[in-house]
Amino acid sequence: MPHHEYSTLYPNMPNNNADYRFIRFNASEEHNESFIGWMVNYRAKVIYFKAHDLQTGQVQFECEVVRVAPRSCCVQNVNQEQSNIVNNCDQSVYNHGFAEKEYRVVYHSRQRFTPLWNSLIVNIFVQTTQGSRRFFFGWPGKIDKLVCSEISRTGHDGSDKRLVHLLSSIETNTIEYDMFEHNHIHVDPGTVITLRIRSFARPGEQTIAYLFRYDEQTRVLDRVSAEQPIEPVQVDADVRMFTERIQLMDNYESRIRKHVFRFKVHAMDRAILLLTCKHREQDLRVIDDLMNNWIVRGNKSVQFRWMHTHSPGIRLVRLSTARYSVVEENETVHIRVVSDPSTNIACFKSKSIEGPYRLTSRLTKKVILKGDENKLLYVQISSTSMFDSGLYKCENQMTKEIVLRDHWVIVLPTRQSVSIALTRSIQKYLEIQGSLPEEEGTILLTGTPITVACVFHLPDGYDTYNEMRLIHEYVRLELQEPVQLEKQVQSKDGSTRTINLFYQIKTYFTDDYLDEQRLVCTFEYIPQVGLIRTDFITNPNARLIQAERRVFYVPDDSPYIIGSSIQTSLPKVTKYLRSINAKHRDLYNFLVADPVQPFDGTLTGEFVAVHYDSIGWGSVWTSTNCAQVSCQLNYTQMTATHPLSRIQRGGFSHPVYNRVMHYHFSCPVRKITTLVILNVFNRLIESVDRPAVSGDYQRQFCELSQRFDPKSLTLFGKLTINDVYGTESAHRIVPIGKKWFGIQDKIIHPAIFNEYIQSTSKELLENFLHTGQQSLRAVDFHRSGSQKRWMERNAEISVVQYLGKPNAHTALWTFRMVEKESKVQMEECHKIDSRPLTQQNMPNELKQQERYRLTGGMDYVNVSFICTFQPEDHIYRPGTV
Numbered sequence: 001m002p003h004h005e006y007s008t009l010y011p012n013m014p015n016n017n018a019d020y021r022f023i024r025f026n027a028s029e030e031h032n033e034s035f036i037g038w039m040v041n042y043r044a045k046v047i048y049f050k051a052h053d054l055q056t057g058q059v060q061f062e063c064e065v066v067r068v069a070p071r072s073c074c075v076q077n078v079n080q081e082q083s084n085i086v087n088n089c090d091q092s093v094y095n096h097g098f099a100e101k102e103y104r105v106v107y108h109s110r111q112r113f114t115p116l117w118n119s120l121i122v123n124i125f126v127q128t129t130q131g132s133r134r135f136f137f138g139w140p141g142k143i144d145k146l147v148c149s150e151i152s153r154t155g156h157d158g159s160d161k162r163l164v165h166l167l168s169s170i171e172t173n174t175i176e177y178d179m180f181e182h183n184h185i186h187v188d189p190g191t192v193i194t195l196r197i198r199s200f201a202r203p204g205e206q207t208i209a210y211l212f213r214y215d216e217q218t219r220v221l222d223r224v225s226a227e228q229p230i231e232p233v234q235v236d237a238d239v240r241m242f243t244e245r246i247q248l249m250d251n252y253e254s255r256i257r258k259h260v261f262r263f264k265v266h267a268m269d270r271a272i273l274l275l276t277c278k279h280r281e282q283d284l285r286v287i288d289d290l291m292n293n294w295i296v297r298g299n300k301s302v303q304f305r306w307m308h309t310h311s312p313g314i315r316l317v318r319l320s321t322a323r324y325s326v327v328e329e330n331e332t333v334h335i336r337v338v339s340d341p342s343t344n345i346a347c348f349k350s351k352s353i354e355g356p357y358r359l360t361s362r363l364t365k366k367v368i369l370k371g372d373e374n375k376l377l378y379v380q381i382s383s384t385s386m387f388d389s390g391l392y393k394c395e396n397q398m399t400k401e402i403v404l405r406d407h408w409v410i411v412l413p414t415r416q417s418v419s420i421a422l423t424r425s426i427q428k429y430l431e432i433q434g435s436l437p438e439e440e441g442t443i444l445l446t447g448t449p450i451t452v453a454c455v456f457h458l459p460d461g462y463d464t465y466n467e468m469r470l471i472h473e474y475v476r477l478e479l480q481e482p483v484q485l486e487k488q489v490q491s492k493d494g495s496t497r498t499i500n501l502f503y504q505i506k507t508y509f510t511d512d513y514l515d516e517q518r519l520v521c522t523f524e525y526i527p528q529v530g531l532i533r534t535d536f537i538t539n540p541n542a543r544l545i546q547a548e549r550r551v552f553y554v555p556d557d558s559p560y561i562i563g564s565s566i567q568t569s570l571p572k573v574t575k576y577l578r579s580i581n582a583k584h585r586d587l588y589n590f591l592v593a594d595p596v597q598p599f600d601g602t603l604t605g606e607f608v609a610v611h612y613d614s615i616g617w618g619s620v621w622t623s624t625n626c627a628q629v630s631c632q633l634n635y636t637q638m639t640a641t642h643p644l645s646r647i648q649r650g651g652f653s654h655p656v657y658n659r660v661m662h663y664h665f666s667c668p669v670r671k672i673t674t675l676v677i678l679n680v681f682n683r684l685i686e687s688v689d690r691p692a693v694s695g696d697y698q699r700q701f702c703e704l705s706q707r708f709d710p711k712s713l714t715l716f717g718k719l720t721i722n723d724v725y726g727t728e729s730a731h732r733i734v735p736i737g738k739k740w741f742g743i744q745d746k747i748i749h750p751a752i753f754n755e756y757i758q759s760t761s762k763e764l765l766e767n768f769l770h771t772g773q774q775s776l777r778a779v780d781f782h783r784s785g786s787q788k789r790w791m792e793r794n795a796e797i798s799v800v801q802y803l804g805k806p807n808a809h810t811a812l813w814t815f816r817m818v819e820k821e822s823k824v825q826m827e828e829c830h831k832i833d834s835r836p837l838t839q840q841n842m843p844n845e846l847k848q849q850e851r852y853r854l855t856g857g858m859d860y861v862n863v864s865f866i867c868t869f870q871p872e873d874h875i876y877r878p879g880t881v
Contacts, residue, residue, distance in 0.1 A: 010153060010170070011244045014237075015136060022128045023105075023135045033115055037096060037106035038137070040126065045076055046105050047132075048125035049093045054146050055119045061091045061107075118142045121248070138248040147249045148173055149276040151199045151207065151313040152241035152256075158195040160187070162338040166317045167197070167274065171243055173311035175290075177300045180271070182368070182376055184318040184336045186407075189267040195226075197259045198235065199276050199313055200246045207232070207276040207313070209261040212291050214270045221292050223284070226272075232257040267321050270295050276313030283307070323407040324527050328542050329414060333381040334366070337394065339403045341367045341375040347394040347404070351461045355391075363392050363409075379404060384411045387495045389461035408463055412525055412542045413456075420521045420547040421453040426487055426502050429453055442516065442550040444639045444658035445507070446557060446612055451486065454501040454521030454547075460492060463528045470503045471520040475550075476513065481506060507553040511583070511730075512563040514608060514660065520548040552639065552660055557612040559680040559730045566678075566732065568605035572596050573734050577607075577678065582732045585721050598671040598737030604664075607732075608638070609680040611659045616682045619694050620665040623675035626702035631667035638662050671737060677701070678732040685726040693724045697731075750804030756843065756862075761795040761869075796866050797829070800837070800846075803859040810834075812865045829867035836861050 018024035022044035029037065040046060050062040063074035068082045073089035075082065079098070086092035090110050097104035107122065109115055117139035124135045138146075150171040158164045166183045187193070199207040209226035237253035246252045263272075271291065277283055286307060293302040306312065325333045337345070345365055348357035366378040381388055389411045394404035422445070423429040429451075454470055472481045489500040507517065525543045554560060561583070568574045573596055576582055609618055620631040638660040667676060681693060700721050723729050759765055801810055812829040837860040839847075846860065 008171075008243045008245065010242070011239050011247075014239050015244060015247045021133050021135045022126050023124060023133070025137060027140065033117055034109045035106060037104045038124065038135070039102045040095075040105050041128070042101055042103065044126045044128040044133075046093070046124055047127045048123075049074060049107070050123045051107070051115070051120055053116070053119050054121055054143075060115060060120060063093060065093055119146060136244065136248070140250045144249045146309070147202065147245060147252075148311050149199065149201045149205050149207075149313040150242050150246060151197065151274055151276055151315055155198040155238065155241045156196060158193065160185075160191075160193050163187075163193065163195070163272070163317060165338065167195070167315045169315065171313060173314065174306070175304050175314055175316045177294060177302075180294060180316055180318055182336065183316060184320065185338060186320045186323045187265045187269075189265055189321045191265045193263055193265060195261045197261065197274060198241060198256065199259065199274075200242050200252065200256050201276050201313075202249075202255070202310060205276055205278050205310075205312075207257070207259050207274060208279060209259075209263070210273045210275060210287075211263060211266070211269050212271040212273065212295060213266055213268045214295050215268055219296060221270075221288070221296050223288060223291075226261040226263040228260060229262055230260050232259045234258075265319070265321060269319050269321055271319055272317050274313070274315040277310070283312075322527055323405070324410060325407065326410045326412065326525070326527075326543070327384055328412050329385055331384050333384060333388075333409055335363075335379050335392075335404060335407060337377045337379055337403050339377050339396070341377040343377065343403065344397045345379070345394045345403060346397050347379060347392060350391040353391060353406075353463075357391075357393060360392070362388055363394065381409065384409075386411045386413055386417075386459040387461070389459045391461075391463070408527070410462060410525060410527070411459070413458055413523065413545055415545055415547070417457050418521055418523055418545050418547045419455045420519060420549050421455065422519075422549065422551075423451050423453055424449065426451060426453075429502075430489065430500070442552065442639050444552045444554070444610065444660055446554055446658055448507070448555075450505050450507065450553075452483075452503045452505055452519055452521070454503070456499045456501075456521075456523050458497050458499065458523070460495050460497045462525070464526070465497070465499065467522075467524040467526050468499065468501055469522050470501070470505075471518070471522060472503075472505050473518050473520075475516045475518055477515065507555075509553055509555050511560045512578075514552055514560075514562040514565065514610065517551050517553060518548060519551060520546050522546050552610070554610050554612075554658075557682060558728050559612075559616060559682045560610040561678055561680055561730050561732050562608045562610070563732075565608035566605065567607070569603055570596070570599075573603065573676070573736075574605070576734045577732045582734060583730070595674075595735035595737055598673070599669060600671055601669060603667045603669045603676060606662065606664045607678060609661050609663060609730075611661060611680065611682055613682050614659060615688075616659065616661075616680070617690055618661065618663050619679040619681070620663070620667060621677055621679070621694075621698065622667050622669060622673050623677065623698070623702070624670070624673050628698045629668070631665045633663060633665045635661045635663045669736065673736050675701075676734050676736060680730050682728045683726060684728065688726045693727050693729075696724045697721065697729060701733075751802045752810075753800045753802075753843075753846065755845075756800035757797070759795055759797045761793070764795060764797065794866055794868050796832075796864060798862060798864045800843070800860070800862050803861060810861070810863045812867065814867055814869060816870050827868075829865040831863060832866050833864040834861055835863075 013020045015021065016024065018039075018041070022041040023046075024039050026037075026039055031037070046065045048064055050059065052059045052062075065074045065076055066072060068075045068077050068085055070085070073086050073091065074093040075085060075095075077083045077085075077095050080096065083094040083096060086094050086108070092108050094106060094108070095103050096106045105124075120139070121143065122137040124137070126133045126135060138144075150173075151167075153170050154168055156164050156168055162185045166185065169183075195209065197207065197209070201207060211224045211226060213222045213224055214220070215222075234254060235256055235258045237256050239247065242256075246255075249255070273287065273291075275287065283306075286305065290302060290304055293299040325335055327333055337343075339345075347360055347363035349360040349362070350357045362381050363379050364381075366380045368376045368378055379394055388409055390409060392404065392407045392409055393402060395402050421429065422443075452470055452472075454468065456465075456468060458465065470483045472483050473479060474481070483503045483505055485501060486504050487500075487502040489502075491498045501521075505519070508515075523545050563578045563583070566574060566577045568577065576596060611617075618633060618635060620633050622629045622631065639658065665678075669676070679694065679697065681690075721729075721731070757765070797812060799810060799812070803809070810831075812831075814827050814829065816825050816827070817823075818825050842860060
C-alpha cells in the first residue's frame with residue numbers, strides 16, 4: 001500500500017500518550033465528518049495542520065496556524081468570538097470550547113466540501129514547553145482498512161542469535177533480491193532452531209514461518225510450514241517495536257502477539273520466510289513464484305508484487321546448509337560474517353579437512369554499507385582462479401575467536417581441465433601422453449580392445465573428486481552402453497592434481513547401419529555433502545565439464561557397404577540393394593530371386609562404405625549377359641585421418657588409416673541390362689592392381705552364374721565369390737529384367753510372419769525384436785523384451801508360418817539363466833494346436849506376396865504353444881526346423 005508522505009518511523013512514545021504529546025482525541029465527544037476536534041493542553045499551542053489522503057497522496061488541507069488575522073483560515077484564537085474570522089473558509093482550523101486546563105482545536109469543513117475519512121490522515125504539530133510534538137489521527141473504524149500487518153523490528157529471541165539478528169530489521173512490507181542476497185547465514189543440517197517472534201496482525205491475518213526446500217537434482221522447490229508448538233499469545237504492546245502506522249487501528253494493542261516456531265534444518269533448505277497475512281492460496285502462489293525465480297532460476301530481476309491493498313509483514317533470510325561458496329573463475333567470492341564490522345580479522349586456508357591451515361592474504365575483509373547506517377561485514381576473494389579452491393577460516397585478531405569456520409571455496413574447473421584420448425595400450429599412453437595433442441573430428445575405430453582415457457587436471461583443493469565418469473552412447477539409438485573402469489592413475493604437480501581414468505568400451509556392428517557413437521568424459525562438481533547450491537550467483541551449469549569424441553566402429557579390416565545408406569532413383573532397386581539377398585557371397589539365394597522390372601534410363605544413387613586403407617576403392621558396374629560396363633563414380637571422405645585408427649599389419653612400410661567414404665554413382669541402364677553391382681575393396685598388400693582385381697571379380701560372377709544347375713543341390717555352398725589375392729571385398733547386387741533360374745520345390749525356405757505372432761501375455765511382445773529378415777546385433781537384443789519381472793506363469797503363443805519345401809515343423813523354446821551353474825538352460829514349449837490356413841482364413845497381406853503365388857497357397861499353418869515362464873527366463877524364441 002502507498003504511504004504518501006506518511007511517516008513510517010518507529011516512535012518512542014504511543015500516539016495516545018497525552019502527557020507526552022500535549023494533545024489527545026476524546027472519542028466520547030460529538031463529532032461528524034465536517035466537524036471534529038482534539039483537546040490541547042493550555043501549555044501548548046497548535047502550529048501546523050495537514051490532512052492528506054493515504055491512497056492518492058493528495059493533500060486535502062494544509063496550513064500554518066497563526067494568530068488571528070484577516071482572511072486567515074487557521075488561527076490561534078483565544079476566545080469564541082475571534083473564531084468568526086474563519087466563517088468564509090471552506091476548510092478551517094481554530095480553537096473552540098475553552099476549559100480550565102485544556103482547549104479544543106477543531107477542523108471544520110463547510111457543506112460544500114465533505115472529507116472522505118476512509119483514507120484521510122491528519123498530522124497536527126504542537127509547540128510545547130518541552131519542544132515540538134507531532135500527533136497523528138485517522139478516523140477510528142474507518143482508517144483501519146489501510147493499516148498493514150507488521151513483524152516487529154525488535155523483541156525477537158531464539159536459539160540462533162545470528163538468525164534473530166537478521167530477522168530484527170525494519171518493516172518495509174516488501175522484499176528485494178538485494179535483501180535476500182545479504183541476509184544470509186550458514187546452518188548445519190540437522191540443527192533444531194527455535195524462534196520467538198512478535199508481530200502485529202490485522203483481523204483475519206496471522207504469522208507463519210515457511211522454509212523453502214530445494215532439491216537441485218529434481219529441480220523441485222517445496223514450501224514447508226514450521227511447527228508452532230504453542231498457540232500465539234498476546235503480549236504487552238511496546239510501540240517502539242512497530243511503526244507508528246499500527247496505532248491508526250482502533251485497539252491495536254490487542255493484536256500484538258508472540259509466536260513460537262520450531263524446525264529442524266534440512267540439507268536442502270534454502271530460505272526461511274516470516275509472513276503475516278491471510279495466507280490465501282493466491283497469495284502464497286505469489287511467494288512461491290518469487291522464490292522459484294530467485295532460488296531455482298537465479299533470476300534476480302523478478303520483483304515482489306503483492307496483489308492486495310494490505311501488504312504483508314515479511315522477513316526473508318537465505319540459508320546455506322553447507323559452508324560452501326561455489327563460483328567460476330574470475331568471479332568475486334563474498335562470504336557474510338555475522339560480527340561487528342569494526343573487527344580486525346585474519347584468515348587461513350587449508351587444502352583439505354585433515355590438512356594444516358596456513359595464513360592467506362587472498363581472503364580479505366570487506367565492509368558493505370547498506371542504507372545510511374547499517375554496515376555488514378564480509379570477507380572476499382577477488383578475481384578467483386581454480387587454485388583459490390580450498391577450506392578457509394577466519395578469526396578475530398584480538399580475541400582469537402573464530403568468526404568464520406571451515407568454509408569451502410570451490411572455483412569450478414574449465415573445459416580445458418578435461419581431455420579425452422583413445423588407445424590400445426594404457427602403458428604406452430602414460431609414457432607419451434604429455435606429447436599428444438587433443439584430437440578433433442569423428443574417427444573410425446577397428447578391432448578390439450579399445451580403451452578410452454579420461455584425463456582431468458584439477459586443483460588440489462577440492463573437497464571431493466567423485467563424479468568422474470565416461471558416457472558411451474549410440475547417437476541414433478539414444479542408447480547408453482555400460483563401461484568398465486580398467487585403471488585409475490593419479491599424480492600431483494604443485495597445486496594441480498591429474499587424474500587418469502581408463503575405461504574399456506564394448507562396441508557392436510552390423511553393416512545395416514554405421515552407428516555414430518559418442519564418448520564423453522565428464523566431471524560434475526557435487527559437494528561432499530550432496531548436490532546443494534550454496535551460492536545463488538553461481539551458474540549451476542558450470543558444475544559440469546565435458547570432453548567428447550565421436551567415433552564409428554567396424555570389427556575388422558574388411559570393407560563394408562552400409563545397407564541403410566543406400567539410396568537410388570528407383571525405390572524398388574533401393575529396397576533390393578538393402579536386402580540380405582543382395583549382399584550374400586554365396587549367390588545361391590540371389591540366382592533364384594525375382595528381378596526388378598527392366599527399364600531404360602539412368603540409375604543414380606549413393607551409398608556409404610568403410611575402408612581400412614587409404615588405397616581401398618569402390619566400383620559400380622552393370623552387366624548384360626556377362627558384358628560389363630563401369631558406371632560413373634565419385635566419392636568424398638567422411639572421417640579424418642587419425643593415428644589411433646592405424647592397423648599394424650605385416651608387409652606395410654607406411655601407416656594404414658581407416659576411412660569412411662561416401663560414394664555417388666550414375667549408371668546407364670537398358671532394358672537388356674541384367675545386373676547392377678556395387679563393389680568395395682580393401683588391399684592387403686601394396687602390390688595390388690586395381691583394374692585386374694575388378695576384372696577378376698566380374699569374371700567370377702559370370703562363370704558361376706553360367707555353370708549353375710538349379711536341378712541339383714550339389715553346388716550348394718560352392719557358388720561363392722572369392723577375393724582376389726591381396727584384397728578383401730564386399731558387394732550389393734540387384735537383378736534386373738531376367739529371372740536367372742526357375743523356382744524349384746526343394747529351395748523354398750520356411751518363413752515366420754512377425755506381424756501375426758500373438759500371445760495371451762502382452763508383456764511378451766513388448767519391444768519385440770523381429771530378426772527373421774535381417775542380422776541380429778547384441779545391442780538390439782539388449783533393447784528388446786519386457787522390463788517387468790515375473791513370478792512363474794503360463795502363457796499361450798500362436799505363430800503363423802509357411803513350412804517351406806521340404807516341409808519343416810515349428811518349435812518354440814524358452815531360455816533361462818541358471819545363476820549357480822553360470823549356464824543357460826533351454827526348454828521346449830508344448831505344442832497344443834496346428835491348423836492349416838486355407839484361402840478363406842488366409843490373411844490378405846500374405847496372399848499378395850510372391851511366395852503365396854509360387855506355392856499356390858499350400859503349406860501355411862497357424863501353430864499354438866503353451867509355455868511355462870520362470871523369473872529367470874531371459875528369452876523366448878520361435879523357430880522352424
